[in-house]
Amino acid sequence: MTSSLRDLKVYTTYPHRCSYLEEEEATTLFIDPRQSVDQTLYSNLSMLGFRRSGNHIYRPHCSHCNACIPARVHVNDFKANRSQRRCLKRNRDLEVTIRTSVSNDESYALYDRYIRARHADGDMYPPDRDQFESFLNNPWDCTEYCEFRAEGRLVAVAVVDMMLDGLSAIYTFFDPDETTRSLGRYAVLWQIERSRSLGLPYVYLGYWIRNCDKMSYKSDYQPLELLINNQWQRSTEGLIETF
Incomplete structure (x- = not known):
């Protein structure tokens, strides 16, 4: 250190x-x-x-x-499984625009719908404009707001921090009615591909929590690395079962 x-x-x-x-x-x-x-x-x-x-x-x-447990995807070794490939195919019509601010009415309206539909039992309910902007701000000029649009309509926003060794997936919110698209999954897959195209080795996914459904999904992105005893280790079935 x-x-x-x-x-x-x-x-x-x-x-x-x-x-x-x-x-x-x-x-x-x-x-x-x-x-x-x-x-x-x-x-x-x-x-x-x-x-x-x-x-x-x-x-x-x-x-x-x-x-x-902190988790990150090693993007150069990542290979999409069958379900993930289907997700990529379903969303190949989406257009992506990268912006430097999320302070606009269109993004907030989507965030408001998302929180009310998906997280009414969480800490961010009820949604609030000031909380939205302070939570997803760009404090160190390294944040990108990736807008996903279907025929011009905003359907998802991925908030991504640019790190020296990869991308950090901060938050994604999306149209709760677009269930067949699996937009949360697609946003992660898109960030993996973007990190690879930039020559960055990792996508940081935050904390993996085995007994929390909202966080356990991260083990779907293999090879996943977990920070165990201050050392990044490739996850295996045995390692995951330990925690």
């Missing part, structure tokens, strides 16, 4: 209700929000399992649970 990382100040929250596992309490470790952050520091922290939400960089720091 470099001296710049060792010198960072961090803070922990008080234990609070876990957003992913009902029976667990969570504690979160945050980088000092006054810390000056650039793409290099942000990339190094991501390699250590940190994520971002708005301007805040964090990772789980729970005393009795290690269920949240």
Whole structure:
């Protein structure tokens, strides 16, 4: 670890209700929000399992649970399975535009519909414009907003951070009525292909949580690497069953 990382100040929250596992309490470790952050520091922290939400960089720091495991896809070795190939084929009509801001009425209207339909039991319900913009902002000028359109109509937005060694999938929201397209899955597949085209080796998917359906899907993208005991390891059936 470099001296710049060792010198960072961090803070922990008080234990609070876990957003992913009902029976667990969570504690979160945050980088000092006054810390000056650039793409290099942000990339190094991501390699250590940190994520971002708005301007805040964090990772789980729970005393009795290690269920949240950082995960990334090794894109050069990734091969789509049959289901993923079908997903790619279903969405080959979509046009993608990359923007530097998400602060527009069209994107927020889609986000509002998505949260109300898919996450009415979550922390982001009810949706709020200020929360939307602060959560998905571009704090260090490395965020892209990838708009997916079908015949001109916005059907999905993938929020992606550009790292030194890959892309970080921050959040995706999409038209909840477009169920046959599997837009969440397609957004990940698209980011894998984009990372490969840019010559970047990884797509960071956040935390894999085996007993949480909202997070366990990440094991579908193989080869998946998991950060175990501060070492990135290729996932295997035995490794996944251990956690």
